[in-house]
Amino acid sequence: MRTTSQWDIVCTVDDLVPESGIAVWTPEGPVAIFYIPHRLPALFAISHTDPFSGANVLARGITGDLKGEPVVASPLYKQHFNLVTGQCLEDDSVKVRTYRVLLDGKAVRLEVSKAKTLVEAA
Template sequence: MSQTNAAITVQAQHWQAVCSRTDLIAQSGVVVWFDGRQVALFYLPGHATPLFAVDNRDPKSGANVIGRGLVGELKGELVVAAPLYKQHFCLRDGRCLEDPQQALQVWPVRISGEQIELGRC
């Protein structure tokens, strides 16, 4: 069964496998390499959208640490808290709840059989 991240409304034209389903850690992030950059995958089973893909680079510090951030819910949104400055990024669309000047890129992501795939538009 294939599950696509409903939060991304842009349709991917090409999908690329980036890791195995067994590489995911529930309620946490893992980092993969995709198109020359680090992408943080967050697996949240039990939610309507269980898988999210966002840029691993923290726009405030420039460090590749988002995949190590804590996930939770804030103001009705699933978020990841950046480890260094603790700003909260919405997993659905990448926006920063505290500072509209900051945002993370997001990618279409899906589970396809035993593979996790990221989409290119």
């Protein structure tokens, strides 16, 4: 079975905060979008849900760089998640979902399943 996808607009570049994240709501669940303008690519998207607590908080984490890789530290228990792969650096058995995200003019687009449509941006 093939899964098809589409690129939904979830926010605009004006909604983004440099070196930080914002949360958007999709039919697939909450997603954290991070804007790190000094990196290429500058946009990253991962699940907003912290797998250790179950709370939707990852967009509020502190971004940084560990061993040359962009990361976010969970604001609750401080685990670091690689923004490219979703891998938890402190626990190899834990990974958050990553999403493809791109800037289209001023629109930020997120790849979601085609059967689902954008509900709202948070």
